[in-house]
Structures are given as C-alpha cells and as structure tokens.
Ligand SMILES: [Zn+2]
C-alpha cells in the first residue's frame with residue numbers, strides 16, 4: 001500500500017503506508033497509460049526522438065480520461081530554473097508544432113517513461129534514488145509492471161527506484177552526469193550527498209609512484225596481501241591518501257586524468273550498449289559478416305579501455321570494474337557457445353573459466369565495498385549463474401560443489417530473478433545433488 005504525496009524538493013512522490021520486507025510486492029499495474037517511443041539520445045541538433053514521441057502519441061488515439069492522467073505527471077514548466085530542464089523545454093518545442101498539450105506530453109515521456117517508452121499512472125511518480133529501496137519489473141509483451149521492495153521499507157518511507165541502470169555502480173560525478181543528460185534532473189539523494197564514494201578510490205600517487213602514469217602490476221591488481229595497496233579516497237573535491245594523508249586537489253593533473261578516463265569509459269559504455277543491442281537485433285539475420293567484424297572491433301575497444309582503466313586507476317575504481325563485468329559477460333557467452341560445439345571443455349577453456357572466476361571475485365569485492373544496501377545479485381545474477389553453469393558442465397563433483405557455492409551468493413535474491421534464471425538455478429542445484437549421490441558409487445568402482 002502506497003500513497004502519492006508532495007515532497008519539498010522533488011514534486012510528487014510515492015510513499016509506503018505499511019512495512020515491506022525484501023521481495024514484497026509494493027505495487028502492481030496491469031498496463032501502462034501509454035507506450036511512447038523513448039530514446040535517451042536527445043540533443044539540440046537532433047529532434048527526431050521528440051518527433052518519434054509525438055508520432056507515437058498521435059497514433060495511439062489516447063482517450064480523454066487517460067490523457068488527463070498522463071498530463072498530471074511531472075514535466076518542466078516554461079520558467080524552470082534548472083538548465084537541463086530548460087534545454088529539454090527548448091529542444092522538444094519544434095516537434096510539438098505549436099501544440100502546447102503535445103509539447104507537455106513529449107516532456108512527460110522524456111521525464112517519466114521506463115525502458116521501452118512505457119508510462120504508468122502510479123509507477124511513473126516514483127522518484128529516482130542512487131540508493132534505491134525498490135525495483136520495477138516490466139513484462140515486455142503485456143507491459144504489466146511489478147514494483148518490489150529491494151530493502152526492508154518502513155511506514156512513511158519514500159519509495160525510490162534507480163533510473164541509472166548500470167551507472168548505479170559508478171561514482172557520484174558520473175551518476176549525476178548521466179541523470180542530468182538522460183532524465184533532466186540534479187540528483188540530491190542521500191548517496192549523492194555523502195562525501196565519500198568508495199567507487200572512486202585510486203592507489204595513492206605518493207605511496208605508489210606511477211611510471212609514465214601507469215601503475216606497477218602488483219599495485220594495479222592489488223592481490224598481494226603482504227604488500228597492501230594504499231588508497232586515496234575522493235573527499236570534498238580532493239583525493240586524500242588514507243595512509244600517508246597526501247592530497248591531490250581538483251586542479252592537480254591526477255584529477256584531470258581520472259576524470260578524462262572516467263568520461264572516456266562512460267562514452268564507451270554508451271557505445272557498447274548501442275552496438276550490443278543492434279547486434280542482438282541483427283543476429284537473427286542470415287548474413288552476419290559485417291556484424292562479426294563490428295563485434296571484434298567492439299571487443300578490442302573493450303580490452304583497450306579496460307587495460308587503460310586498470311593500469312592507471314587500479315582494481316578498485318568503478319571504470320575498471322564495470323568494464324571487467326562487460327568483459328566477463330562476453331567471455332561467459334563465448335564459453336557457452338564453444339561448449340555447444342565441443343561438448344566438453346578443453347584445457348584452454350578451463351583456463352578461461354579460471355580467469356572468469358577470478359574476474360567475478362574481483363567484481364564481487366567491488367560491489368561489497370560500495371555498501372549500497374543492495375543485494376549483489378542486482379548487478380551480478382547473470383554472471384553468477386553463467387559461472388555456475390560453466391562449472392557444472394565440467395561434470396566433476398568438486399566443480400559442481402564450487403558452483404553451488406557461487407549460487408549461494410544469490411540466496412535472498414530469488415524473488416528478483418527472472419523465471420528463466422530461476423529454472424537454470426534449480427536445474428544446476430539438482431545436477432549437483434545427483435552428482436553428489438553418485439559419488440560414493442564412483443569411488444567404489446575406482447577403488
Ligand atoms: Zn543520487
């Protein structure tokens with residue numbers, strides 16, 4: 001049970017009127033008010049996204065009562081003081097062709113729609129938080145929406161979901177940039193107001209001198225417990241070493257390098273998302289030659305960015321970890337593809353798998369350090385299941401046991417897993433139980 005209330009700074013919002021436990025359904029909407037074309041690549045030069053929204057709306061023949069509900073959702077006013085909103089107002093105006101009502105609808109779609117352009121009567125009122133306590137799941141074919149509690153929620157607490165996607169795991173500067181660009185607001189959530197952001201740690205520039213701005217390998221990978229790496233934390237516009245108190249200010253060349261690599265990685269993540277989507281769309285077509293070339297190019301770009309981020313910013317920085325996650329996801333997909341042709345994993349594949357597991361361990365540590373009050377499954381469920389599948393496919397009891405240990409990382413996250421993923425998890429667990437039951441017989445035979 002929830003109610004819509006006015007807030008001091010962020011318009012109307014959704015509040016809990018009872019307690020919720022993790023996984024509880026807070027809100028259910030069987031269908032959206034409207035499905036309006038939605039893309040995040042808005043710009044002053046290109047108003048085609050706005051035109052697409054206008055056309056989608058005009059073709060939808062929306063009834064008057066629905067239109068009234070739509071128009072009651074948030075949109076910027078002409079006299080808004082927020083520069084991002086001013087841009088949105090200005091850039092979307094020509095697509096509306098002097099129709100004020102249509103202009104509002106376009107802005108409402110930009111500010112309130114979920115992926116796929118779905119706009120909802122209640123769920124579209126939920127504000128963003130970089131420390132979300134709930135998550136929305138939308139069924140692609142019907143548009144039915146479920147809102148579930150990600151954390152325990154108390155009476156009177158505002159419901160917050162993340163609009164940031166993967167960028168939820170970046171630092172404050174990157175999150176704010178993306179939210180301003182795609183959703184036209186300046187985030188002032190609790191997490192954004194925290195002074196310290198662990199996603200931003202870099203090895204101290206004094207304790208670990210760089211060679212031509214690159215870290216030595218031990219510092220870069222930070223996996224030698226006897227020689228712990230000393231980190232600098234980003235605190236009120238400067239990096240401060242936790243060990244030697246050395247300070248790098250915002251004006252130092254270090255901050256410039258960190259920010260320029262962050263921007264580069266952000267840009268690459270966008271490119272990756274776009275190209276990955278288009279390669280999924282075209283994978284059904286027969287002639288894949290140009291697609292394969294593009295795909296190879298994307299992979300080598302990914303490696304390039306990853307080695308830059310990791311060698312300059314180290315193992316704990318968000319850029320390294322998000323790129324590593326894409327790399328792992330890709331690697332696992334290739335692994336499973338190979339397995340279809342080869343039936344059993346050869347030595348090379350086993351080496352690959354060991355590397356994938358190492359990467360998953362690193363990213364899991366990164367997620368834990370962020371202390372987001374979010375289950376690690378939120379970011380990692382797909383790759384955890386991918387690793388477990390690969391381990392079980394090795395068909396020995398030890399690997400299968402190790403696989404179940406990885407699946408244990410998903411305990412408590414079951415309500416949020418997709419049906420398909422739940423099936424995979426169940427079949428992996430039963431494969432392990434079977435192998436365990438067969439084990440004594442094997443031993444007897446061998447003995
Ligand atoms: Zn925030």
Ligand SMILES: [Zn+2]
Nearest residue numbers: 204207241244
């Ligand atoms: Zn230091």
